[in-house]
Amino acid sequence: MTQQLDFADVNDQLPPQNIEAEEAILGGIMLDPDATQMLADTLVAEAFYIQAHRDIYQAALQLSLQHKHIDLLTVTSWLSDNDLLVRVGGRNKLANLVDRTVSAVNIDGLAEMVMDKYHARKLISAANQILKLAYDESVPLAERLDAAQEKIFSIRHETQTDKSVRMNRDISVINFAEIERISQGEQEPGISSGFYDLDTLTAGGFHPGELIIVGGRPSMGKSSFAHQLAFSIAKEYSAPTMIFSLEMSGEEINKRFLSSESGIEMSFLKSGKLSNNQWESLAQAVGDMDKVPLIIDDSTGSTPLQIRSKLRKAIAQHGQVKLVVIDYLQLMVDSSSNRLTQMIGHVTRELKLLARECNVPIMLLSQLNRGVEDRNDKRPMLSDLRDSGRIEEDADIVLAVYRDEYYNSESPDRGIAEVSILKNRQGATGTIKLLFEPHFTRFKNLKR
Incomplete structure (x- = not known):
């Protein structure tokens, strides 16, 4: 279910987004069958600014869940079967995404860029909701402050979750350095x-x-x-x-x-x-x-x-x-x-x-x-x-x-x-x- 963000009263500015990065991700997904599996836990469909891009990424996620091969043909077929192909721009749109993408080598970095823009949009939306809260004097001030803080903290928490997934070897290096500092009296x-x-x-x-x-x-x-x-x-x-x-x-x-x-x-x-x-x-x-x-x-x-x-x-x-x-x-x-x-x-x-x-x-x-x-x-x-x-x-x-x-x-x-x-x-x-x-x-x- 797509979350509706509130972008009212932002002086007609375009919300943060990176269309080129979104297109490169989608092209990479259809070039590399393993790319979707790598991104599934970190990149959400709602992070895409363009609705058509969300639909295409959602198609790849569904194919991945069904353990099906992901490429231009299977993504096109899934979108057609679900009456979404015309909405995303047709077969030509999908073919152009693949043609304009060289490889999926840096796809995780692109995903991080897209997620950063998404969280920035969520921050703007939260700020607008907080503004409305500030004017709502029917709610006690303490409750409004708690609600405002929770909106900001929830976004902050989302941006930190990915850091909890690390390779064991990387943690070992960190622990070794800490043990060494303790041994030498530096910590x-x-x-x-x-x-x-x-x-x-x-x-x-x-x-x-x-x-x-x-x-x-x-x-x-x-x-x-x-x-x-x-x-x-x-x-x-x-x-x-x-x-x-x-x-x-x-x-x-x-x-x-x-x-x-x-x-x-x-x-x-x-x-x-x-x-x-x-x-x-x-x-x-x-x-x-x-x-x-x-x-x-x-x-x-x-x-x-x-x-x-x-x-x-x-x-x-x-x-x-x-x-x-x-x-x-x-x-x-x-x-x-x-x-x-x-x-x-x-x-x-x-x-x-x-x-x-x-x-x-x-x-x-x-x-x-x-x-x-x-x-x-x-x-x-x-x-x-x-x-x-x-x-x-x-x-x-x-x-x-x-x-x-x-x-x-x-x-x-x-x-x-x-x-x-x-x-x-x-x-x-x-x-x-x-x-x-x-x-x-x-x-x-x-x-x-």
Whole structure:
């Protein structure tokens, strides 16, 4: 089905097209029987600007699907049988296409040119649709903005799909070069968490494109842990990180950072009763925040689409983002819905795709089932992830935060937090121990 593009109000300019390239492609298809098969996955019929060219290409695609030989005779016959031969210009039109084509050697390059023109036309059409949206005040502004962004992003996504198909040998060369850079110390193996035992188990830290789930029961410190990672990575790499907080305000999160950086307990910051030395430490901590390019979004009810839009905008404005933290999954869906499992699965899948699209690790916090409380050993397991097995399926890494002293006042591990790697698609699983200082809401490495 041909998509109708909107080219209204473009000052009578001719939409982008390359007729010569279209003709050369069609001629090459009828010269080389294998050409259609090579183009079928990358060149769509709608990309041809001339309707007759679409019909001819569609004829070649149909013949290819039927495993029939493709040449001037078979294409002519198919068009005639489907009452399209006259519409495309008759036999002479097809013969001229073949006569004017030398070979099909560069047909893939020509196809790329035609697709570029097609996407440019789609961009013009989208711009006109966005203009109409802007005038439609019957629709809330936020919905119009989301719709406008989605129209642009969908075109962008189409232009990137072909890059995912590569020869294995080419990927091997890329991997060899990366391994060599890591071996020579020119590139880090991953984005360091700042916790050496965690980096060891995750093969050097977090990696672009990963979806990392951090689970834990309430009061275990999962939010503090994830927020601290975002802060420390932004500080260490002088590169932007992002926190999408659907529960805590930006002021609350920042106050935790000020407590950790200044060494002033949260209770003093909340009461405002500080000594002169503490005021100096606090002022120094506030000044140091200028060096930490951490972006906090505390909008409630954020959707994957909204997060995608804000992430791409941050990358455009501030450069490549090192880590995205989303706190937390269950607040992104309607908990009263009878489709909760499907909704959560949709969110995790969309965020996994976003991590790959933007080449950034995304850390998604998740609640654990209350069933944990009924066990003698309350250490989390994979099966404790709340509401959906899809969380486990989509995750590259699943971390769980646990503090034994919360349940056992006589615990020998007072002041200790366990971070368990319950799933690790690219490495080992296991448990590490960290110091936890609740007065400063911060985690530290244990001394070796």
